[in-house]
Amino acid sequence: MTAHTLIKNTQAESALIDAFAKSIDTLPGAATTTTARKTAIGGISTRGLPTRRVEEWHYTDLRNRLKTVPEGDARASGDALNALAEGIARIDLFDGNVPSDLPTGVQVTHLRDLLERGELDRSLAPADPEDVIGALNAAFVSHGAALTIDAGAKLDKPLELSASHGPGQAHLRVPVSVGADVEATIVERQTGEGAAFVTGVVDLTVGDDANVLWVLVQEQAVDTDQLTQMKFRLGKNARLTLAILNAGGRLVRHEIRGVLEGEGGDFQMRCVNLLGGESHVDVTMVLDHIVPNTTGTEIVRNIATGKASGVFQGQIRVAKEAQKTDARMACNTLLVSDEADFSAKPELEIFADDVACGHGATVAEIDEAHLFYLMSRGIPENRARALLVKAFVAEILEELDHEAISEALVSKVDDWFSKNG
Template sequence: MSQIPNVTPMRTTAENQLLELFPSVRARLPGDAASREKAFGAFAEAGLPHRRVEAWKYTDLRALLREAAPLADGASAAALAVAGSSMGPIAALGGLIAIVDGQFAPTLSDLGALPTGVEVAGLADAMGAGHPLLSRLGASITADDAVLALNSALMSDGAVIRVPAGLKPSQPIVVRFARTGAEVRSTYTRVLLVVEDGASVTLVETHEGPAGVAHQDNTAVEILAGDGCVVNHVRLNASGGGGVDLSSLGVRLGADASFATLALATAPALTRHQVFLTFAGERSKASINGAALLHGRQHADTTLVVNHSVPHCESRELFKHVLDGESTGVFQGKIIVAPHAQKTDGKMMSQAVLLGDNATMNNKPELEIFADDVVCAHGATCGQLDDDLLFYLRARGLPKPDAEALMLQAFVGEALETVEDEAVRAVLESVVEAWLKARM
């Protein structure tokens, strides 16, 4: 009887480059080498995700990523000068933590504006010093995901943030990710936010970069919220039109906690934002929202998994896509209700407006319910702008581009209204207005 030979899968150019990248930079990466080796082994076994991986069905990264960029060397003096000269409006909203070209930049940060009691450390320094909170790194993310494994293997810097129990600052904490230079480089960063019992905080991420430069970024943000916490999170991605942006948000909520997040994307050529949220305590609530404004051949993927592992919790998801040109939107949402998670209330909605015949929207909402006393629902809609309403606005003197912009602003505004901080919401609204103005 003949033996079946071992089958070695073919590697793409990008996969081979990533497999060569880790050994070449391993010596200069901070922290525990064993955990990095384990994470890299998981990536090496899985390879880049492709369409046969169900969670990546509509974003075949193996086909889309032709080459893997070298790891950024960190922020030079010139890069810091460039980043310092282009501060956006969000940077002035609160205490600022700057990460430039994948490296924590204390000289561009405004740590003095952070509320008294909030502790911040650069991730690389924290790893070198054995920071006690690093024992909780990875606690919010349980997904078996190759992109997350790659982040864990190659993360070079970021931030560790602690909000002590009972603290309720009025201003947000802003983490600014800035990219500089025309040379294509990759970054792998991680932010860990630990919010202790009874505390409240707003965390804002802003991602910026030069237009037309195909930077490759893999960012992971973990939020661990204790009992009775109120956490608001906003992510703004306007990082230049030519890049690849892979981001992961992991959230773990204690009992009687409240969490809200909104992600707004307007710029990268390819973006994938994945959310993994686990209810670890009863009577908690989560609101997960997003909006993507796409044109040309941009591709934006939002994939989320909400794990109701305990009873009496509520989740709400609302996502808006505006698709122009030949752009592609993807929404994959899954609500999982464990067998003992009775009295779960979960609702999920994805809505898309297609502005051209060549735009594409892929929706895949899912419910996995193993309990019987629950209220869960999902829905998805795709369509064009309402012709009757458009005619109504034009009949009152508005030119067609202005009428369309007004309707689209109202459409996206429903998602932006979930942001409680008025100053942050105003900045997001101005980003939407600028995108609509450019389209006009």
Template sequence: MNVAIAAIKTEAETGLMEAYSAARHSLPGGRAISAARNEAFDAFALGGLPHRRLEAWKFTDLRRLVKDAKPIAPPPDAAAFEAAARAGQDLGGLGFRRISIVDGAFAPALSDLEGLEAGVTIRPLASALAADESVLSCDIGPVLPANEPTLLLNTAFAADGAVIEVADGVVVERPFHLMFVTTGAAPTAVYTRSLVVLGQGARATLVESHEGPEQSDYQVNAVVKVELGDDARLDHVKVVREGNAALHVATLLADVGARAHFSAFGFLVGGALVRNQLFVRLAGVETVAELSGVSLLAGRQHGDTTLSIDHAAPGSTSRETFKAVVDDAAQAVFQGKIAVRQQAQKTDARMMSRALLLSAEAEVYSKPELEIFADDVQCGHGATTGTLDDQLKFYLMARGIPAKEAEALLIQAFVGEVVETIAHEGLREGLSAVTLAWLGERG
């Protein structure tokens, strides 16, 4: 006798199924996009929300942590636009080209789309979906796990975002600022997908920021896919300053061509539960990737940085440096994997994770990995976790610096080593100011 075993769905998983059933016919896209959405959601429904039995989600069990599925955010109204216009003040004076996404919808009225350089186009993802373009494709090779749950959800639900395209040889002097703002006190779910394509020899800087209201347990699922042609360069800086009760899950997909240079810096200072996952494929010869980040966590925040970088061609170089400062009962997670394919001889890859614990209740989980199939490589990884150096603190206090200020100076120096790697001077100074503000709020 054969007995069928049905998987038990959580309240959140059931809510997601109901939400997709209600929204699927109103989501933008032609026949091909609709088929891609249905296929993605069917795959998600089979496995459900990620949980600790999945190795990549061992330390961030969404099935346990996500209690319910929020309703999809409605189109922004006048009040939402007014709230979004006040957002991004920290970066507003740096002269970036602002591209606003409000409650998941591209907002031309709040975006700076005039005077684009020749060869640069910026358009809503919704228009590309309506034309049935294959903008929901996320294939970047084996570096991306099959049926990644949160990416499947994004593919199913994403209705808007931005498509930025830079033609061959174009150098964009003014940085793009993709600003994602969630408004309103009522908890909602926001799904966005953005695509950044740089042609051969093109150069640009992309700043990505996320923010929303305090005390609202809204949910964000954001995906940014980057495609770099040969000899191109992109500097990407992401700042997460979500509200203190928000859930933020984001995926960066990067496919990097030959002799290209890709740098990505992540700065996390807000949100109740944040997971930033990066999947990077170095597909061309002599490619350079620099991935780094800083997480400032306090209260009961949970910050997870998970990355996988695939060296798929000879002579590529990668450097990964991530630091976390963890206070109170917060948790920091770092999972990093470097894979070197058999054909990727002469690879040079180094990865380091460092964490600073400021309280006895703070927790850090670190899991660096190397997977090497080539025999002529230089690869290494490391991880450290510790507390403030009492001798250095005493040295500062002995010179008349109060204890709290001495701690702040040591923490600032710990973080500043990574922040200083940001090429844009104004951005460096802005994030240093955010760090000082965070230190000033410590009890």
């Protein structure tokens, strides 16, 4: 079968193609944007959504898993949602409203305006044929905001990007440009209710010597399918810490595509995936070290219960020029239920010889010795077990640079356990 052969579209594929035909005239954008959108959807209609035969989608057979795509704009007011912690300035991605207490040095532009001016056309093009999330988002994107943080700004409070949706479709994009020497904490909330299909792309550039803590909290409803992506580029001596808490959704895929472009760049990722019910959560990361002396540490902790299935794919690529790269990755999983499953694919692709790269992956039960220790101190087994399971994920969230946010994340973990424990 050649690429030109038309495949028989699935229900979800047809729904996407129909939705596109219906909405293309009303979607914001210049004439060139419309062309870019058509190209993006064209790839989906000719090739279809990826199946497990596409290596990048091996564990998330999107074609089979995405059963339906609801109609209509899922835009809803985010008012019902409380900020993750006190003292956070919130930006609503649907209406682009800027809070009165926005820290100095931060500019927010409506995404719609950028689209109308055709300024996003280039960044809308999918990275490669496997970049299905980029393509879907490019085809439909209508909401979002662009953030610019001026060089040297030290934000006195965290920013929160929220887009709490209702039933229907939501397609969001957030281009973020962080200037040199900035210090910033940004919280991204992914939440809503009702049968929804959500795509989102964050396109982040971190300038030289900047230090960014990015916290992603995903708490979608059990009937929401969500495909999101974070692209980032790090400048010289820039540091990005990405904390992710996945605690919801039905079909969820979050891609991280990062490039360490400047010497001395450091990427830290702490990702907790709490998988329950019949959810399928896939975290896929591709990290490129392309210059000398960059470092990266990614720690992923997963708990799978119920009939949930989880995926972590992490690919570290070290280019020939990237000597002295220090790259570490660990993926640890606790399977709590016999009906849950987890698949991990931690990859190393190394072309430079003077590097120290490693990864570890485990799937295990709770350490019997730890359990014994707690029980010997009079803690009943159920409680001891629960403590250990919680500690297993909480410990990597507790060490974040922002205490209030750390605490908020740990309490989200508690909430999840009280619902799924």
